Amino acid sequence: MKKNFKSFFIIFIGALLVAMGTYFFLAPNHIAAGGISGAAIIINSIFPILPIGALMMAMEVILFITGILIIGPVFGGKTIFCSFSVSGIILLLEKFFPNVRPLSNDMLVQLIFGVLICGVGMAIVFDQDASTGGTDIIAKIINKYFKISIGKCVLIADIIITVAASIVFGIDKGMYAILGVILNATLIDTVIRNLNTYKQVAIISNSGEEIKDYIVDTLDRSATIYYAKGAYNNNEREVITTVVNRKQFLKLKDYIKDIDERAFITVNEVNExxxxxxxEIA
Incomplete structure (x- = not known):
């Protein structure tokens, strides 16, 4: 229960970032950088009476059903939560901050800020095995069957919307939209890769038993023990290896420093x- 609550809370944070990046940076400049939000911006520019948030909600239904059927109910449930969170937050922003105008005359800067905020939010959501809905569901389906990185899948799914943006808003804004989609895809892959980076640690210490207990009992991780012979004095030593996240590694390093300053530690970064x-092995 606690794990599920944490996952949904993280998804909500991602949804909040996507909504803010879209509403304050992309929408006022008519930058349709892909996704359902991009499609909603295009339709809203043609029919201003239709709110962006309501359009996003309306376009989600078919893709929701598709995602649930193809990827599964857990993904579908998280995606529904995230998508309606994004749409709902945008509806609230439209109510409390109506008629938002571009924050500056430099469209490129606003594109970069909007994509950075949205891209980080989307990466957080994807990392929780969910999506923001819309074309991201298509991206997740492509990722499942073709094993292409999720960022590239987003790029594939969004390219049609960027072409439409070029037709509706003109080639200049269309090119901005294409640039935004490329930046977004690159950022998503980068953030997800960093979120899933772990430390593979090998430790040789005279306090091996204490270190093993700390890894298992405090960090709640396992470890592998093997023995190696040193080339300098031919002594056989116990080597403890484990894989931990960044936060756990800092705790482990501080603990080892406190009990054995002469410990020998090697660290490698592991991307998956x-x-x-x-x-899970997919």
């Missing part, structure tokens, strides 16, 4: 860890 205690 699959199996028990980590991501």
């Amino acid at each position: 860890v699959l199996g028990e205690g980590f991501a």
Whole structure:
């Protein structure tokens, strides 16, 4: 229950970022940088009477059903929560901050800020095995069957909307939209890669038993023990290896420093860890 609450809370934070990036930076400049939000911006520019948030909600239904059927109910449930969170937040922003205008005359700067905020939010959502809905569901389906990185899948799914943006808003804004989609795809892959970076740690210490207990009992991680012979004096030593996240590594390093300053530690960054205690093997 606690784990599910944490996951939904993280998804909500991602949704909040996507909504703010879209409403304050992309929408006022008519930058339709892909996604359902981009499609909603295009339609809203043609029919201003139709609110962006309401349009986003209306366009989600078919894609929701598709995502649930193809990817599964857990993904579908999280995606529904995220998508309606984004749409609902935008509706609230439209109520409390109506008629938002571009924050500056520099469209490129606003594009970059909008994509940065939205891209980080989307990456957070994807990392929780969800999506913001709309074309992101299509991206997730492509990712599932073709094993292409999620950022590239988003790029594939959004390219049609950027072409439409070029037709509706002109080639200049269309080119901005294409640039935004490319930046967004790159940022999503980068953020997800960093969110899933772990530390593979090998430790040689005279306090091996204490370190093993700390890893298992305090960090709630396992460890592998093997023995190696040193080339300098031919002594056989115990080597403790484990994989931990960044926060756990800092705790482990501080603990080892407190009990054995002469410990020998090697650290490697691991971009993906699959199996028990980590991501499932897909």
